Amino acid sequence: MNARLRVTGLMLKAASRTLVESLTQTFAPGEMWCIAGPNGAGKTTLIGALAGLSKAAAGSVSLDGVDLADWRAADLARRRGLMPQSSHDAFDATVLDIVMLNRFPHLTGWGWESEADRHAAHAALDRLGLAAFAARDVLSLSGGERQRVALAATLCQDAPLLLLDEPLSHLDLHHQIDCLHALNAWMRERGDTRTVIFSCHDLNLARRYATHALLLDGAGRAHAGLARDVLSAERASAAFGYPLTLIREGGHEALVPRFPN
Ligand SMILES: Nc1ncnc2c1ncn2[C@@H]1O[C@H](COP(=O)(O)OP(=O)(O)OP(=O)(O)O)[C@@H](O)[C@H]1O
Incomplete structure (x- = not known):
């Protein structure tokens, strides 16, 4: 089961501002894409458009050759998972129940969860080091713990296409790396x-x-390609409006800001 997302001539606007002028790109199976860019550049807006939640000013987004607008909601939910930037919990619920909610697209018959759904939820919690949190009230979690639960829930959906809006924003470095390892x-x-x-x-x-x-450079342009080519010191400096330099040390590379003296 795989998914091929195709964006053609996509234009995204926010009021009178053009966030993306014209984007044509295929996102293929086996690829892990990072959308980067300065605050307000349009990352969340783009993810919303890729998920089929917001309408583009022009162009189209298709999944497996079918325009997102033509997908039945239930079928689309089995094909793509979306993790929004934040989760708002209004009621008490266990972490396991919250993760299990994302099995909804897979439920059949009377809509009761099967043993396989329960297994998938526990496996997703295990994958993110959250097994001990299964019975905890979701309202008692820290921001970083809640974010890892949201990622576990999205993985538990087991969709071929995952769209994750800043999944690492509340996490410390160790957990950021653990989550990226888990996704990998x-x-x-x-x-x-x-x-x-x-x-x-x-x-x-x-x-x-x-x-x-x-x-995204915030002025309508979007550079796409291999991560190390696109996120070069030159391109990133221009997009973020701050000089960056690439340093190499013992086989590791890092972009660092050139702080003023
Ligand atoms: N209804 C609106 N009217 C005017 N501008 C809007 C509206 N909705 C969104 N915007 C603007 O669109 C721009 C893109 O927002 P978006 O949330 O996609 O940016 P982002 O790249 O995800 O930013 P961040 O890194 O801060 O999360 C922002 O400048 C935002 O203020």
Whole structure:
């Protein structure tokens, strides 16, 4: 089961501002894409359009050759998972129940969860080091713990296309790396049939873990390609309006700001 997302001539606007002028790109199975760019560049807007939640000013987005607007909601939910930037919990619920909610597209018959759904939820919690949290009230979690639960829920949906809006924003470095490892492992175990698209402000994590990057410059331009080519010191400096330099040390690379003296 894989998914091929195709964007053709996509134009995105916010009021009178053009966020993306014209984007044509395929997001293929086995690829992990990072959407990067300065605040307000349009990362969340783009993810909304890729998910089929918001309408573009022009162009189209198709999944497996079918325009997103033509998908039945239930079928689309089995094909793409979306992790929004934040989760708002209004009621008490256990972490396990929250994760299990994302099995909804797979339920059949009377809509009761099966043993397989329960197993998938526990496996997703295990994958993100959250097994001990299964019975905890979701309202008692810290921001970072809640974010990892949201990622576990999205993985539990087991859709071929995952769209993750800043999945690492509340996490410390250790958990950021653990989550990217977990995503990588999830993709590999499924024979690189899955496509992951996530937005992220940490260019070094993106360079290390993403196969591809889409860099929005906030002025309508979007650079797409292999992560290390797109997130170069030159391109990133221009997009973020701050001089960056690439340093190399013992086989590691990092983009660092050139702080003024
Ligand atoms: N209804 C609206 N009217 C005017 N501008 C809007 C509206 N909705 C969104 N915008 C603007 O669109 C731009 C893109 O927003 P978006 O949330 O996609 O940016 P982002 O790249 O995800 O930013 P961040 O890194 O801060 O999360 C922002 O400048 C935002 O203020």
